[in-house]
Amino acid sequence: MDFAQFYAxxxxxxxxxxxxxxxxxxxxxxxxxxxxxxxWASWRKVRSHPAPQAWVVRVALNxxxxxxxxxxxxxxxxxxxxxxxxxxxxxxLGDGIVAGDIMAALKRLPLRQRQVVAFRVFxxxxxxxxxxxxxxxxxTVRAHLARAIATLRHEFAIEERG
Amino acid sequence: MNDNDMVQLMREPFEHVHAATALSxxxxxxxxxxxxxxxARWGGVVTLxxxxxxxxTLLPNGSxxxxxxxxxxxxxxxxxxxxxxVRELRDPGGLxxxxxxxxxxxxxRFNGQSPPRCLFYPGTPSQIFSLTKNIFYSAxxxxxxxxxxxxxxxxxxxxxWLTVSPVRTATGNGGxxxxxxxxxxxxxxxxxxxP
Numbered sequence: 001m002d003f004a005q006f007y008a009x010x011x012x013x014x015x016x017x018x019x020x021x022x023x024x025x026x027x028x029x030x031x032x033x034x035x036x037x038x039x040w041a042s043w044r045k046v047r048s049h050p051a052p053q054a055w056v057v058r059v060a061l062n063x064x065x066x067x068x069x070x071x072x073x074x075x076x077x078x079x080x081x082x083x084x085x086x087x088x089x090x091x092x093l094g095d096g097i098v099a100g101d102i103m104a105a106l107k108r109l110p111l112r113q114r115q116v117v118a119f120r121v122f123x124x125x126x127x128x129x130x131x132x133x134x135x136x137x138x139x140t141v142r143a144h145l146a147r148a149i150a151t152l153r154h155e156f157a158i159e160e161r162g
Numbered sequence: 163m164n165d166n167d168m169v170q171l172m173r174e175p176f177e178h179v180h181a182a183t184a185l186s187x188x189x190x191x192x193x194x195x196x197x198x199x200x201x202a203r204w205g206g207v208v209t210l211x212x213x214x215x216x217x218x219t220l221l222p223n224g225s226x227x228x229x230x231x232x233x234x235x236x237x238x239x240x241x242x243x244x245x246x247x248v249r250e251l252r253d254p255g256g257l258x259x260x261x262x263x264x265x266x267x268x269x270x271r272f273n274g275q276s277p278p279r280c281l282f283y284p285g286t287p288s289q290i291f292s293l294t295k296n297i298f299y300s301a302x303x304x305x306x307x308x309x310x311x312x313x314x315x316x317x318x319x320x321x322x323w324l325t326v327s328p329v330r331t332a333t334g335n336g337g338x339x340x341x342x343x344x345x346x347x348x349x350x351x352x353x354x355x356x357p
Contacts, residue, residue: 004185011181019179033183033191040192041199099175106172121172149168158163 003043007036010053017053017122018060021114023107028060035060053123054133061115097156105155109148112136116144197241236260239310246309248272248326266313267321267352273328283320283349290349293320298347309347321352 011032018035019028035056039046049055106117119130120141131138152158163171233252237245244266246257251272261268285293296315309324316322324347 003189007185007188011183012179015181016173016176016179019176025179029182032181033188036183036188037191037195040189041196097171102171102175117172121169122176149165152168152172153163158168 001047003040003047006039006047006052010056011036013122014053014056014060017057017118020106020118020122021057021061021111023114031060031063032056034063051123051125051129051133054119054125054129057118057123058133061118095156095158101156102152105152106148109151113144113148113151116141117148120145194241197243233257236264238264242313244311244313246311246324248308251326251328264313266311267316268324269321269350270324272326283351285349293317293349294347297322297349319352321350323348323350 014035015028015032018032019025022028022031038059039052039056046052046055106114109117115134116130116136119125119133120127123130125133127138127141130136131141134141136144233250234246234248234257236257237247239245244261244264246261248257254270254272258268258270261270283290283293293315297312298309311322
């Protein structure tokens with residue numbers, strides 16, 4: 001696969017995964033651009049990586065954490081919803097649940113849970129690969145995802161079935 | 163809802179989110195990154211070579227005639243990047259003339275002299291830090307003897323003040339000493355205030 005094809009197929013999914021991790025669209029776009037630029041500069045290595053999309057998202061999220069450590073005062077103020085999104089926050093997803101509320105609930109999750117959601121839900125990775133990419137035990141990944149889902153169920157009073 | 167429904171519920175609000183950056187912009191950013199890595203490697207090799215050569219010339223029983231290097235070198239790299247490597251503290255005026263001829267509004271002094279009639283460029287510390295970071299690739303000037311300058315990042319009216327001083331280290335009774343250089347840079351007005 002060449003880089004152009006990889007970029008075309010991966011840019012949206014990687015952006016969404018990083019957006020869940022950082023909670024701000026502009027920041028997520030900057031981090032993803034930087035991560036893809038690094039992927040381009042090291043394409044031979046990244047191409048042979050077992051999960052190149054996970055590589056990009058991991059690099060972007062790590063860069064986000066580093067930037068936050070370097071300049072904590074510049075960290076965006078936590079708001080209720082995710083900043084900078086297209087005007088779709090009011091879309092009704094059924095059962096009275098609005099898209100913007102789901103985004104806001106995801107943003108309120110603890111960092112590690114958001115990272116697990118990014119890899120398991122948005123990159124659609126299985127538990128073993130997500131655990132490898134995040135440097136966690138598979139059981140920890142399962143636990144974080146279960147807690148994230150439980151939090152959403154509780155917030156939106158969604159009954160568990162099957 | 164089962165877990166799969168919950169996963170779908172999380173995904174759905176983000177389906178309208180699309181990356182806005184064109185492939186060409188990412189590739190351009192990647193090229194800049196690769197260029198910096200190359201320069202870092204290149205700068206490191208030149209610096210190590212210069213320090214090594216100086217150590218040889220200063221050995222008491224060495225053969226200094228065998229080593230003949232220019233006091234400094236100015237190399238033009240792709241994308242308007244200039245690399246200055248100082249090996250000996252001689253002829254700062256010549257280095258200054260050469261840099262200005264290459265379009266770098268530089269004022270050069272050796273041995274830690276202060277800018278004689280230069281006015282430091284005004285700005286808050288963070289503005290100056292940001293400007294300096296863009297102009298000088300600090301990552302690959304570990305001993306200060308190498309300045310890597312992105313000439314496209316120098317704004318109008320900004321001049322570069324470059325100064326290099328020796329740092330000597332004497333070791334033991336054998337009389338062997340090594341010399342490295344400590345360099346520093348500052349931003350000054352480009353003209354009218356610096357000789």
